[in-house]
Amino acid sequence: MTGPVVAVIGGGQLARMMAPAASALGVHLRVLVEAPTGSAAQVLADAPVGLPADVDAVVELVAGDTGRPAARVLTVEHEHVPAEVAHAVAERGVPVRPRPEALLHARDKVAMRRRLGELGVPGPDWAELADAGALEAFLADHDGVAVVKTARGGYDGKGVRVVRSADEVADWFAAAADGGPGLLAEERVPFVRELAVLLARRPSGEVRVWPVTQTVQAGGVCAEAIAPAPGLDPALERSAVDAAVRVAEGLDVTGVLAVEMFEVPAAGDEPARVLVNELAMRPHNSGHWTIEGAVTSQFEQHLRAVLDLPLGETRAVHRWSVMANVLGSSLERLTDALPAVTADPGVHVHLYGKEIRAGRKLGHVTVCGDDLDDVRARALAAAALLRGDSDHG
The missing domain is CATH 3.40.50.20 (Rossmann fold)
Structure with a gap:
């Protein structure tokens, strides 16, 4: 059967x-x-x-x-x-699921920014760039610096440049003129950390949200996820969740949705706030901790959601969960490190069976427990062993 x-x-x-x-x-x-x-x-x-x-x-x-x-x-x-x-x-x-009309907004950053603006979802100031002159005008209005992105095809830090002159993306403008992806500029946000709200929504409309997670980037790639985000103000947490749910419902997303955000500190009369950075409409790196750290993992939840089954509980089952990515390795085989890594019985190892290349996501480890400093140190140490980093303390 x-x-x-x-x-x-x-x-x-x-x-x-x-x-x-x-x-x-x-x-x-x-x-x-x-x-x-x-x-x-x-x-x-x-x-x-x-x-x-x-x-x-x-x-x-x-x-x-x-x-x-x-x-x-x-x-x-x-x-x-x-x-x-x-x-x-x-x-x-x-x-x-998600429907192509929804998926467009995860695939095309210009379409995403337009629609999120219509939905009233907070985000950085931005502009579509028709030519180098449009970028120079944007730079003039934003203290001479901008984050330029390709509208399509970018991920894990690719297709993103911080620039102070249109000359720094002349090759991208040339590619766009030759039929390549269009460009957009965003203000450089003075954020204190990055957050991710992971949720799931099924066609009948039920939504469930996991605890807000802090992500730590290395070279534009997620290196760590800490759940729940430590020290997050409850009001800011509500704002983050409200924004993510508005995205899910406004775009009619089905399945798992990850909404990556910047946490921006209070400044002058402006209170602390969150600004939406990116979307992913499928299981996401920021949610790998849910396999061991939540009642329902993002992978089970995604299957439930796309089949329109009732969604599982998203509550965390540990005080802290820390996921650390294995980004590249000097080892010939990652499994050579397993004796050392599994000497810590609390380390959960996930290897992806990929050929080793510098900076490539080869696997991840997760550690859960009651002491954040201890949990984080053990997760980072395990990931370092899998990278072949003998200098890690």
């Missing part, structure tokens, strides 16, 4: 980490992987190879035949799915 089939576009670590949750729920995962050696392909039997932009491959992913049930729903583990692909699936009667 086969349970409901959930088809997933993308065969990376997020799809891989859906597998245990799917197994527990009796859900059959069918994942379109980019290569037969991909992270998800290593742990899933039903992992056809194909590209997210290949309409035929995605339609085949959801199709059924005599010995193969059709997918109940199609979801994604990344945003880089062309709208025409999602529409082709929807036209065949298979729901796509």
Whole structure:
């Protein structure tokens, strides 16, 4: 007997980490992987190879035949799915969650900024850049500095530059003129830390929110997540959650949604506030701690949400949970570090089966407990061992 089939576009670590949750729920995962050696392909039997932009491959992913049930729903583990692909699936009667109309706002930063402004969601001052002159005008109005982003294709710090002159992104303007992604400028926000609100919403409208998390970046990539965000003012926490729920409902998001934010300190007559930075409409790095640290993990919740099942409890089950990413390694095999890492019985290890490259997300570790300093130190030490960093204290 086969349970409901959930088809997933993308065969990376997020799809891989859906597998245990799917197994527990009796859900059959069918994942379109980019290569037969991909992270998800290593742990899933039903992992056809194909590209997210290949309409035929995605339609085949959801199709059924005599010995193969059709997918109940199609979801994604990344945003880089062309709208025409999602529409082709929807036209065949298979729901796509999140819907392509919602997913656009995670894929296109200009569309996101426009819609969030219409919804009254707080964000940095911004402008779409038609040309270098528009950027120079923006710089003149913002103390001579701006954060320039490509509207599409950027992630993990890619497609983002802090600039003081249009010359610093001349190559991007040239690429845009040649049919590449458009550009936008945002004010450089004087934030004290970055926060993430992770929630899930199902088609019937039910929403559940995990505790607000603090994220720590290294080179534009999430290096740590601390849950709950330590010392967060309750009023600011409410503002952050309210903004995230407004995004979910206003964009009609289904599945897990991560809303990344800046915490901005009070200044003059301005109270402390949060400003929305980025969106991700699928399980997210900032939510990996939920596997061990919450009643319901983000991966189980995403499956529940896209199948329109009642959502699970999002309460934290430990006082503190700290997730540390393993970004690159000098080891030949990460598993060589397991004897040292698992000497701490409280360390939870997740390795993604990826080829080692500098700066690449190869895995993560999570430690939970009652003392934040202790929990954080142990998580960072375990991640350092997996990186082959013998100098870490």
